[in-house]
Amino acid sequence: MEDSTSEQAGISPAEFHRAPGVSDWRVTATGPQAVFAADSLTEAAALVAPVVAAAERCGIRPDIDVRPEGVIVRVPPRDPVGIPARAAEFAVIVSRAARDLNMVADPSRVQSVGVYVAQHSGADVRPFFLAALGYEELGDTDAVDPLRSGPPLAFNPIAGDVPSRGRTHFDVFVPADQAQERVDAALAAGGRLADDSHAPMWWSLASPDNHGVDIAAWTDTYD
The missing domain is CATH 3.10.180.10 (2,3-Dihydroxybiphenyl 1,2-Dioxygenase, domain 1)
Structure with missing residues (x-):
């Protein structure tokens, strides 16, 4: 792992959104979150390995919720850091991996x-x-x-x-x-x-x- 969450400074939701390439993501009380639609559990599970790889690369500890209808990826705030500085980089990598798998983000389902x-x-x-x-x-x-x-x-x-x-x-x-x-x-x-x-x-x-x-x-x- 290149970095650890404890070593990262926190950023605000607005700062997260100002980063390029995070249009799939929204910030709720549980941190930055994206929902990627899937047609089966097998299709949804295919995104897990890329998310884990992105987490290792960016020093992020995400929550991954895998369902037949899709995958929810969250970056939960961890006191006192809040949103990790590299959360946007992580989000971009995950979104790119989802597109490679033909999984479409649905921000309307984020909550x-x-x-x-x-x-x-x-x-x-x-x-x-x-x-x-x-x-x-x-x-x-x-x-x-x-x-x-x-x-x-x-x-x-x-x-x-x-x-x-x-x-x-x-x-x-x-x-x-x-x-x-x-x-x-x-x-x-x-x-x-x-x-x-x-x-x-x-x-x-x-x-x-x-x-x-x-x-x-x-x-x-x-x-």
Whole structure:
């Protein structure tokens, strides 16, 4: 391996996107990500070896999700580095390998989902969720699946809320160029716009029975 992730300085999502040749990729809360469509598991698996070779060359530790429908490749942020400096180089190599295999990138399918657990200000529910889900602590307020398969959790107090009442909503991170379409689709499906004062960074929506979903695009543009 030519480099190690720990030796790389971090870059922002905007810096990543300014690099040439990364048009297949978008940045969500789980880092730069690309989805390459496939027609079979065999076809999808053919991309694994080139991804591994690119990772070794660039000192990147990616997550690779192989399905019959395609391959998801992510570069998860690793504290305190964030997005590794050579992530763009890695992305270019992977995209080139996918094209050589006639696998087409589909940025519209890129997303990551987080669960925002709101708790009464006098409660600490994180230990319960850590135990129940087998998650690990991340920082002072969050929790993550150690294998990054399940959605990350964020725990935040609700000042002045009623004791013994928890509230939870989903954070759905999508590419910036897909966010408005996702919001429109959710509203057309019966949702309600609860707050758009932070758009286009994120929109707060509510389901017909008032469950919360935030559609967030800021991770794809933050500089």
